[in-house]
Amino acid sequence: MLRSGTSGASRRNVLKGVGMATVGASLLPAGAALAQGTAPAAAPKGPKLLEMDGKAKLAVLGDKPLVAETQAELLDDAVTPTDKLFVRNNGQIPDITGDAKAWKIKIDGEVNTPLELSVGELMSRFPNVSYKLMLECGGNGRSFFTPEARGNQWTNGGAGCPEWTGVRLADVLKAAGLKPSATYTGHYGADPTLAGDTDKPSISRGMPIAKAMEEHTLIAFKLNGKDLPLIHGAPVRLLVPGWAGSLSTKWLKRIWVRDKEHDGPGMGGFSYRTPKTPIVPGSKGNEKDMAILESMPVRSVITFPADGTKLAAGTRKLDLRGHAWAGDYDIKTVDISTDHGVTWKPAKVDAPPNKFAWQRFTATIDLPTAGYYEVWAKATDSKGVTQPFAARNWNPQGYGANPINHIRVLVES
Amino acid sequence: MKQLTITHVVVIALTAVFLLVAMDRAGELRGPQAAYVPPAKPAPAAAASVVADSEKGKPPPHHDKIEDLPDGKGREVTFYTCTACHGVALIKAQGLTRELWDSTLDLMVEKHRVPQFKPAERAEILDYLSEQFPPRRKGRAADNPFLK
Numbered sequence: 001m002l003r004s005g006t007s008g009a010s011r012r013n014v015l016k017g018v019g020m021a022t023v024g025a026s027l028l029p030a031g032a033a034l035a036q037g038t039a040p041a042a043a044p045k046g047p048k049l050l051e052m053d054g055k056a057k058l059a060v061l062g063d064k065p066l067v068a069e070t071q072a073e074l075l076d077d078a079v080t081p082t083d084k085l086f087v088r089n090n091g092q093i094p095d096i097t098g099d100a101k102a103w104k105i106k107i108d109g110e111v112n113t114p115l116e117l118s119v120g121e122l123m124s125r126f127p128n129v130s131y132k133l134m135l136e137c138g139g140n141g142r143s144f145f146t147p148e149a150r151g152n153q154w155t156n157g158g159a160g161c162p163e164w165t166g167v168r169l170a171d172v173l174k175a176a177g178l179k180p181s182a183t184y185t186g187h188y189g190a191d192p193t194l195a196g197d198t199d200k201p202s203i204s205r206g207m208p209i210a211k212a213m214e215e216h217t218l219i220a221f222k223l224n225g226k227d228l229p230l231i232h233g234a235p236v237r238l239l240v241p242g243w244a245g246s247l248s249t250k251w252l253k254r255i256w257v258r259d260k261e262h263d264g265p266g267m268g269g270f271s272y273r274t275p276k277t278p279i280v281p282g283s284k285g286n287e288k289d290m291a292i293l294e295s296m297p298v299r300s301v302i303t304f305p306a307d308g309t310k311l312a313a314g315t316r317k318l319d320l321r322g323h324a325w326a327g328d329y330d331i332k333t334v335d336i337s338t339d340h341g342v343t344w345k346p347a348k349v350d351a352p353p354n355k356f357a358w359q360r361f362t363a364t365i366d367l368p369t370a371g372y373y374e375v376w377a378k379a380t381d382s383k384g385v386t387q388p389f390a391a392r393n394w395n396p397q398g399y400g401a402n403p404i405n406h407i408r409v410l411v412e413s
Numbered sequence: 414m415k416q417l418t419i420t421h422v423v424v425i426a427l428t429a430v431f432l433l434v435a436m437d438r439a440g441e442l443r444g445p446q447a448a449y450v451p452p453a454k455p456a457p458a459a460a461a462s463v464v465a466d467s468e469k470g471k472p473p474p475h476h477d478k479i480e481d482l483p484d485g486k487g488r489e490v491t492f493y494t495c496t497a498c499h500g501v502a503l504i505k506a507q508g509l510t511r512e513l514w515d516s517t518l519d520l521m522v523e524k525h526r527v528p529q530f531k532p533a534e535r536a537e538i539l540d541y542l543s544e545q546f547p548p549r550r551k552g553r554a555a556d557n558p559f560l561k
Contacts, residue, residue, distance in 0.1 A: 282560045390552075396516070
């Protein structure tokens with residue numbers, strides 16, 4: 001069955017290429033269109049780029065399920081545009097048709113009044129709020145671990161800070177009335193598992209009630225002022241800023257209020273958990289000695305100039321900028337070094353537009369000579385926790401890697 | 414460019430449309446039916462925001478070929494087992510010790526409901542993955558004195 005599906009698909013792709021060649025014949029040089037549908041002759045340099053309506057050319061980490069990260073230089077906008085927001089899927093993308101406002105979500109478990117609410121009711125019954133909120137994959141930075149940890153090999157691009165509009169989860173939970181026994185949430189989305197099963201969730205994570213009641217934790221229905229695109233969780237999704245993105249369930253169907261820590265897929269073992277006692281990098285680890293990753297760690301990304309930029313001969317100063325964020329915390333300082341950490345110079349750090357938004361940093365650095373420079377950025381959060389020189393606390397599924405970010409520039413002589 | 418009249422443009426465009434429509438009707442431009450067909454949901458006719466096409470907004474379907482994995486003993490069973498759920502790109506991005514590949518196979522059975530492997534198949538898959546995708550990232554941790 002897989003075989004026939006595969007050959008059918010490749011035949012289709014070849015024909016698509018022919019179709020495009022026909023349409024584009026007058027626009028493209030002959031070779032350009034004919035290259036479509038044939039086996040790649042040589043691997044192109046750099047990552048495979050996403051080709052999808054409504055999305056920028058993000059770096060594809062996996063095609064099945066689609067996982068794509070935002071290159072550092074595409075994280076430069078103050079508010080991440082929808083097309084540049086990273087894509088992470090744990091299952092298949094559900095078929096959702098019909099009126100978005102009729103989509104229903106259920107709140108049940110340890111509540112006085114279980115609720116079933118349509119999106120229309122959510123919008124009209126509770127105050128609508130908009131915030132710029134970080135969404136960040138729990139595995140962001142995984143590629144910085146040595147040796148490799150299991151999973152998608154993110155650099156720093158499993159993150160973005162768009163504007164989300166929705167209702168506060170706290171308002172909805174208050175309407176349902178939390179019982180004193182309510183301690184944790186369990187989230188369910190409509191996405192089938194990778195194998196196509198619909199009788200079990202592809203992933204179902206949850207959070208302590210305190211995080212669910214935080215005023216920036218939303219049931220979101222708009223992204224940058226427009227209806228959520230399907231790929232980002234339409235009609236509604238959770239948005240749990242500052243914590244692993246897997247809590248921000250897309251295609252939200254149900255929130256089960258639990259009387260104990262949730263135990264859905266993605267909650268036990270090595271999933272979204274880091275070692276309490278540091279383990280030998282590359283070893284199997286002990287799943288009984290792991291703690292849940294809650295707040296994401298402090299991180300900074302230089303978004304301008306791009307890694308690999310050549311600077312004109314005679315350039316002696318460089319204006320750089322980037323973003324820094326730290327899960328539940330604010331950024332206190334960002335320091336820049338052009339000499340591998342021998343000396344540091346503070347960058348200017350802007351206040352966030354609201355809590356859980358990333359912060360802009362800018363700096364003008366000196367480049368005393370022509371030649372090769374690595375520009376390092378190191379952020380420190382409001383608790384005084386800073387970024388390490390190398391990814392630390394290796395774990396089998398690779399969470400929490402947030403080493404100092406750097407770009408490489410060459411001043412031509 | 415002077416010879417390219419409006420007539421040429423119209424003829425080229427109509428030919429292209431005709432070809433595409435013909436291929437579409439022959440079924441060549443449609444993806445295979447998804448294995449999962451969800452229960453039909455009521456769709457009010459005059460709603461404000463209606464998503465009519467269930468494929469709209471989804472990434473294009475992706476299919477790997479067995480040749481996308483490096484040749485070696487066990488490639489075939491590995492390909493057909495793993496790509497039921499995962500793309501080849503994800504497999505190739507991994508770099509794990511035999512011990513971690515072993516626990517990865519356990520994880521798929523225990524957490525993701527993969528049917529229990531036949532012992533011979535499991536051994537072949539484990540040999541293939543361990544041999545083809547060992548830790549490759551170099552650094553101080555690559556030759557850790559404590560690593561098995």
